Amino acid sequence: xxxxxxxxxxxxxxxxxxxxxxxxxxxxxxxxxxxxxxxxxxxxxxxxxxxxxxxxxxxxxxxxxxxxxxxxxxxxxxxxxxxxxxxxxxxxxxxxxxxxxxxxxxxxxxxxxxxxxxxxxxxxxxxxxxxxxxxxxxxxxxxxxxxxxxxxxxxxxxxxxxxxxxxxxxxx
Numbered sequence: 534x535x536x537x538x539x540x541x542x543x544x545x546x547x548x549x550x551x552x553x554x555x556x557x558x559x560x561x562x563x564x565x566x567x568x569x570x571x572x573x574x575x576x577x578x579x580x581x582x583x584x585x586x587x588x589x590x591x592x593x594x595x596x597x598x599x600x601x602x603x604x605x606x607x608x609x610x611x612x613x614x615x616x617x618x619x620x621x622x623x624x625x626x627x628x629x630x631x632x633x634x635x636x637x638x639x640x641x642x643x644x645x646x647x648x649x650x651x652x653x654x655x656x657x658x659x660x661x662x663x664x665x666x667x668x669x670x671x672x673x674x675x676x677x678x679x680x681x682x683x684x685x686x687x688x689x690x691x692x693x694x695x696x697x698x699x700x701x702x703x704x705x
Contacts, residue, residue: 554618554691557684558601564681565594571674572636575667582635586678589632593625593685615696622689629682636678640671 550556569590572583600621603609609618642648648658660668 552695554688554695555604557688557691558597558604560684561597561681561688562594562601564677564684565590565597567677568632568674568681569594571670571677575670575674579639582639586632586636586674589628590678590681593628593681596621597625612699615692615699619689619692619696622685622692625685626682626689629678629685633675633678633682636671637675640668640675643668643671 569587572586572590575583600618643664644660646657646659648656658664
């Protein structure tokens, strides 16, 4: 038997620290911020693919912060919020997955010694000194990006479960 519930299925205030999907806010901040910091510290080169990685990390960090404060303030009590929460986190998963794949590809190229120049030509550069440091930062960014993708995915799955429960579509 399906039951309808009111729109107060989402926690507010400090209650967000006690619900499973919303506990993922803090790791999203940490790992998303680390991706942003690590990629930005490598001089964002080559610009085109790593520009997307920077956009994704900054976009998700800013919107997750906004989302977090909306939940803290209690502005999430309308009936459309569980669906919106699910949609946002699935969008973040798609963005972060695409950024993670691009970042991993660029890192593998750097590991092989290939560098894409501004004209699109490829040159071989040995990994010594500053190049080795940037390569190691890129490896850390790839790991953090994949962890952030996983955390956003878990948040999206649990948000979808909460959304389904809030609509009364649970099977008996």
